[in-house]
Amino acid sequence: MAGTEPTHRPILRALSEAHGEPITGEALGRKLGISRTAVWKQVQKLRSMGYPIESLGKKGYRLAGPVDLLSRQELAPRLTTRWLGHHLEHHQSVGSTNERAMELARAGAPNGTVVGAEAQTQGRGRLQRSWSSPMGKGIYVSLVLRPELPPRRGPEMTLLAALALAESIRDAWNLDARIKWPNDLLLSDRKAAGILTEMQSESERIQFLVVGTGINVFQTREDLGGDLLYPATSLALELDAAMSGAYARPPHLTRAKVLAGYLNRLETLYEGWVQEGLAPYLKRLKERSAVLGRYVRVQTGETTVVGRVTDIAPDGALVLEENRGGQRALYVGDILRVRPAEQAAGPEGP
Structure with missing residues (x-):
């Protein structure tokens, strides 16, 4: 990023490198060539x-x-992207x-803009369901994307984002992340993340997509509570279970690392998708699927469909x-229930 580095960043670096030991305002001022008052103002900014x-x-x-934090200072060193997340x-x-991302997109925000928050007061998922967004425990982020594609291709983006998230979590922490079509990520058959894609388009082309992603990290x-439609979990809980220890914050798990891994993987998948469609990723989508070969009950509009999932089509259809x-x-649809293939479904389904 061009330009002079903001003053608060070297102050933060100096405090980080001190490993918890105090540094006087005078020493920080000398190091940066500014007054103690200016140091105080920058410390207040960092606190905010x-x-x-x-x-x-x-x-x-x-x-x-x-x-x-999900700030630029914490995220930038972990990003390998060329454009995604640079705004x-x-x-x-x-x-x-x-x-907020929809507002920015309508105002002309560039492709790859990311809006992140430490907490949301009105977080939501599909079908206007609320998404619990406690301070500092999860990832709440939305991406502005501008693919030069017809509107019928827009819904494919949800599956692509789910694949990027599932693969990045599997590779970084060796957790068996699975996709519950079309927009949920499961760990141990419990919901760990959800994706909400919204689109604004003209008759022949997409103007922009906003891909919202909520990830349970330290909940x-x-x-998580027990009144959810689908049982929930978090990355920390699953890592703790894998380590068979008491709940603790795994030292290698940070939200910035989770988010950077997701964005790094998604940029590559997105560029391929724009050029070649979803078909090149079908094999990987099927490998990560939580529902392929299983009996499901799906709510689509006012209709309930029951049956066994046999395939994911090249256009993303179940x-x-x-x-x-x-x-x-x-x-489109909302999978309400999943049953293993070996448990035969009765007349009313799984």
């Missing part, structure tokens, strides 16, 4: 961004704990990252062999 900086009187300032708007709290079982006979391709 969510950095846990303590004032210790004459001893100065110190970073009071580990930093795990980043970071909020401590926002109503909905999707709503505990108490945070292909079912219905209980009542015949095949059906679904382009």
Whole structure:
């Protein structure tokens, strides 16, 4: 990024490199060639961004704990992308990252713009369901994408984003992430993430897509509750179970690392998708599917469809062999229940 580095960044670097030891405002001022008052103002700015900086009187300032924010400072060193995430708007709290991204997209925000927040007050998923977004525990992020494609291709983006997230989590933490068509990510058959894609288009072309992604990272079982349509989990809970220990924050797991891995993978998949469509990724989508070969109950509009999933079509449709006979391709729907193939479905389905 061109231009002079903002003053708060070297202050943050100096505090990070001190590993919890205090540094006086005078020492920071000398290092940066600014006054102690200017140092104080920059420390206040860092605090407003969510950095846990303590004032210790004459001893100065110190970073009071580990930093795990979705800010540009934490994300940029981990990104390998050429364009995705290079325009980043970071909020401590926002109503909905999707709503904010839609505003920016309508105002001309460039392809690859990312809106992230430490918390949402009006987070939502598909069908206007609320998405719990507690401060600092999950990833709440929305992407502005501008593919030169016809509107019928827009829904494919949800599956592509799900694939990018599933593969990045599998590769980074060796967790068996699975896609519950079309927009949920499961770990141990529990929901760990959801994707909401919204589109604005003309008759012949997509103007923009907003891809909202909510990922449970550090939520505990108490945070997740038990009144959800689908049982929920988090990356930390699944890593803890894999390590067979008491719940603890795995030292290698950070939200910035999760988000950067997702964006890095998604940029590559997106570029291929724009050129070649979804077909080149079908094999990988099927390998990561949580429903292929299983019996499902799907709500699509006011209709409920029950049957065994036999395929994912080249355009992303879910292909079912219905209980009542015949095949059906679904382009939209909400999977309400999944049953293993070995458990035969009755007349009313799984």
